[in-house]
Amino acid sequence: MAMLKTILGNLLRPSRTRAPADMPDVPTVYRGALAHDAARCTACGTCAFVCAPKAISFTQDPGVSVSWHFFIGQCSFCGLCAQNCPTQAISLDAEVPTGMNSAAGDGLRLESIVRLQPCTRCGAAHVPLPDAAIAALWGVEEAERGYCPDCRRWAASARLRSAFIPAAAEEVHHER
Amino acid sequence: MNTVWSYLIAFAVWPGLLFAAPLGWLELWFMRKLVARLQGRRGPPFFQPFFDFMKLLGKQTVIPRGVSRGIFLALPLVSVGAVTAALAIVPLPGNPVPSLPGDVVLLLYLMEVPVLCEVLAGYVSRSIYGQVAAMREALLSLAYNLPFLVAIIAMAQEAGSFRMSALQAAPYGIVHLLAGVTFLLALPARMKLNPFSIANAEHEIVADSHIEYSGPPLALFKLSHAVELVLLTELFAVVFIPATPWPLVNLLVYLAAGILVLGGVTLLATATARLRLAQAFRFYWVWGGIASAVTMAATLVR
Amino acid sequence: MNLIERVVAISRRRSPWICRLNAGSCNGCDIEITPLLSPRYDAEQLGVELHGTPKHADIVLISGTLTLRSREAILDIYAQVPNPKAVVALGSCPASGNVFAGSPLVLSESLDSVVPVDVWVPGCPPRPQAILDGIARAARLLEDGATKSQLQNWQGRLS
Numbered sequence: 046m047a048m049l050k051t052i053l054g055n056l057l058r059p060s061r062t063r064a065p066a067d068m069p070d071v072p073t074v075y076r077g078a079l080a081h082d083a084a085r086c087t088a089c090g091t092c093a094f095v096c097a098p099k100a101i102s103f104t105q106d107p108g109v110s111v112s113w114h115f116f117i118g119q120c121s122f123c124g125l126c127a128q129n130c131p132t133q134a135i136s137l138d139a140e141v142p143t144g145m146n147s148a149a150g151d152g153l154r155l156e157s158i159v160r161l162q163p164c165t166r167c168g169a170a171h172v173p174l175p176d177a178a179i180a181a182l183w184g185v186e187e188a189e190r191g192y193c194p195d196c197r198r199w200a201a202s203a204r205l206r207s208a209f210i211p212a213a214a215e216e217v218h219h220e221r
Numbered sequence: 222m223n224t225v226w227s228y229l230i231a232f233a234v235w236p237g238l239l240f241a242a243p244l245g246w247l248e249l250w251f252m253r254k255l256v257a258r259l260q261g262r263r264g265p266p267f268f269q270p271f272f273d274f275m276k277l278l279g280k281q282t283v284i285p286r287g288v289s290r291g292i293f294l295a296l297p298l299v300s301v302g303a304v305t306a307a308l309a310i311v312p313l314p315g316n317p318v319p320s321l322p323g324d325v326v327l328l329l330y331l332m333e334v335p336v337l338c339e340v341l342a343g344y345v346s347r348s349i350y351g352q353v354a355a356m357r358e359a360l361l362s363l364a365y366n367l368p369f370l371v372a373i374i375a376m377a378q379e380a381g382s383f384r385m386s387a388l389q390a391a392p393y394g395i396v397h398l399l400a401g402v403t404f405l406l407a408l409p410a411r412m413k414l415n416p417f418s419i420a421n422a423e424h425e426i427v428a429d430s431h432i433e434y435s436g437p438p439l440a441l442f443k444l445s446h447a448v449e450l451v452l453l454t455e456l457f458a459v460v461f462i463p464a465t466p467w468p469l470v471n472l473l474v475y476l477a478a479g480i481l482v483l484g485g486v487t488l489l490a491t492a493t494a495r496l497r498l499a500q501a502f503r504f505y506w507v508w509g510g511i512a513s514a515v516t517m518a519a520t521l522v523r
Numbered sequence: 524m525n526l527i528e529r530v531v532a533i534s535r536r537r538s539p540w541i542c543r544l545n546a547g548s549c550n551g552c553d554i555e556i557t558p559l560l561s562p563r564y565d566a567e568q569l570g571v572e573l574h575g576t577p578k579h580a581d582i583v584l585i586s587g588t589l590t591l592r593s594r595e596a597i598l599d600i601y602a603q604v605p606n607p608k609a610v611v612a613l614g615s616c617p618a619s620g621n622v623f624a625g626s627p628l629v630l631s632e633s634l635d636s637v638v639p640v641d642v643w644v645p646g647c648p649p650r651p652q653a654i655l656d657g658i659a660r661a662a663r664l665l666e667d668g669a670t671k672s673q674l675q676n677w678q679g680r681l682s
Contacts, residue, residue, distance in 0.1 A: 048492045052259040062263035062565040065659060068652035069563070078645070098615070098622040118618025118633070121647040141653050142645040153645065253567070261562040269570055272537040276581070279531035281605035283578055350576075427575035435578040435605040 068141075076122045077138035079115050081157040085134035085175045086113060088159050092126035092135055101126060108170045110158050117142060117153040132175055165191030166199075227317035231309035236316055236455070238305050238448075244476075245447025246270035248454065251480060252487045259491045270447065277440035285347055285433050292345055296338045297434070297441035303334030304448045311452065311459055312385045313475065314468035320386040325377055328385065329370065332452070335445055336362050339420075342442070343430030354430040357498055358420040364505035365410035365417070371513035372404035376460055378520040385459070393463045396519050401461035403512040408486055410501065411453055415490035417501045425495075454479030535581065535607065536666035538570040539658060542580030542604070546597055547629075548587025551648035552613040556584065558651040571658060577603040582661050584654075585638075586613040588623045589630040594637055601638045609641045609661040609670040610634075614648050621647065639671030 063069060071077070079101075088111040093101045100119035105111045127135045142153065161170035171193035179190055189200050231237055249270040257264025284293055309318055310328050321327070336358065343355025377383050379400075380391035391397075410417035413429070421429030431442050458475035465471055496504065545553055559566040560573060574580050577600045585597065601610070615621040617634035624631040634640050641664050644657035664670045 052491050055259050055261040060263045061261045061562040117645045118615050120615055141650050262565040263568045265567050272534040275531050275534035276538045283605045424575055432576045
């Protein structure tokens with residue numbers, strides 16, 4: 046009888062079906078396809094390291110660029126990469142990835158190219174740090190912005206040295 | 222020559238294939254839509270059974286290895302032919318077929334043919350699921366045919382003739398009501414609907430006995446089922462609904478009665494779960510048997 | 524294209540019957556098919572019917588990691604589906620093996636190397652609306668005669 050009441054109630058109410066064009070929204074914390082911001086990426090490789098199914102990988106074109114690759118067909122949408130990214134370069138879209146029919150037969154592949162820049166001091170090609178990271182970590186000196194990691198290390202040690210031996214500061218400036 | 226033409230027209234045009242197929246699709250759509258609405262869903266679009274049929278016509282037929290090609294392809298044809306021939310005998314208004322003595326017996330025989338075809342289809346397909354479905358179908362037909370046949374035979378006893386036209390014209394009485402209830406009792410099992418859908422228990426034995434069928438033969442089986450729906454509902458209407466002197470009014474009343482019966486049966490199917498074979502069998506032999514006995518007694522008492 | 528062929532082509536889009544094939548899935552994708560039959564998503568509004576037997580199906584939904592043993596089963600069931608047919612791959616596993624790739628008995632390759640796949644539905648598991656969208660795409664491909672199996676047959680007939 047309870048069943049009869051339920052189904053007759055359904056008959057009198059409008060149906061609860063949503064049309065294909067009018068599907069319910071996903072929750073705001075939904076983990077969809079990845080999005081990558083090349084301007085914030087430092088190509089540190091943490092995302093590729095934590096990715097269990099190896100959906101993320103890096104390739105390099107030595108001296109020119111580093112590419113961040115993502116293959117949606119290998120992703121478990123766990124979000125570990127976004128959680129572990131030190132510069133928040135990776136985010137997950139809060140929308141449903143739709144069906145694909147690509148000619149390659151294997152779905153969405155993203156490639157995001159991080160261009161290498163020459164070091165303003167020694168000229169070695171390196172991945173530039175995002176501005177926010179520079180400001181937070183080293184920030185102070187304008188000249189150090191374009192340095193490669195080696196030159197940053199050199200600049201840091203030079204600063205340290207000049208703090209202990211003020212006379213050495215002169216030599217540093219002469220050196221270059 | 223004239224009689225032959227009238228048979229041909231009755232078989233092919235009215236009330237045969239040309240009208241019964243769209244009517245059957247309409248009834249199928251009505252049932253599916255009603256089930257969907259009762260479950261709170263939107264349900265299929267209006268032309269859905271037609272699209273299903275046309276799509277199946279355009280598909281390849283896969284014949285399993287080791288299956289006799291002839292009988293595999295003949296079964297659906299025989300099924301559609303028998304059901305349509307049975308419908309051609311039913312004295313719907315405007316049916317050109319002359320009334321034969323004993324056409325009730327012919328009708329009852331023709332109505333058993335699609336059941337036989339399903340049983341055979343299950344057995345020839347060499348699929349274990351098909352064979353289980355065929356076994357269940359055969360056993361269940363032993364059960365539901367008791368109230369079904371008794372309902373028609375009681376009406377023949379009441380009318381004193383095995384003519385469909387006599388059954389239709391019999392003066393209305395208590396036997397009509399009792400036999401009508403007995404007929405309705407057998408209807409869900411004949412239509413293979415829930416609680417008595419153990420024979421075509423989808424997702425339990427994968428599919429019904431047409432499990433190995435595909436393409437046009439499957440389309441013909443689906444068509445046969447659609448025409449069978451029309452046949453059963455219109456047979457109920459013709460035999461158990463009092464006729465008026467105006468053929469057009471009769472026709473509308475019959476169609477409306479058919480849709481109403483389908484609605485009731487669908488409501489029952491949606492509200493109930495599937496009975497096991499032994500339970501369904503016992504239901505028909507106990508309650509169907511009691512209803513049959515009461516109906517026969519009522520015809521004899523008069 | 525005459526009228527009947529046109530009607531049959533439209534019918535293929537309007538009546539896609541699906542058959543589900545679990546090739547070694549964790550059941551996540553299969554559970555996401557169940558809501559398709561529920562009041563919210565109701566696949567029947569697109570004419571979809573879920574059938575247990577591949578003989579009745581137009582679209583095969585393949586979910587799960589491909590394993591050495593399921594490869595034969597996939598080929599067998601795919602061969603039983605009558606033409607024209609389409610294949611929809613559900614989730615990440617058929618595309619690559621996902622987290623199971625590299626395990627000893629897992630084929631760490633795309634499903635495309637076993638049967639021709641027409642639509643890939645991304646997700647792990649995909650949401651029901653994504654699956655419904657994938658079925659609708661496959662049905663449209665069936666109407667246009669543009670599924671891979673249809674194209675292959677057509678080329679096969681020409682040569």
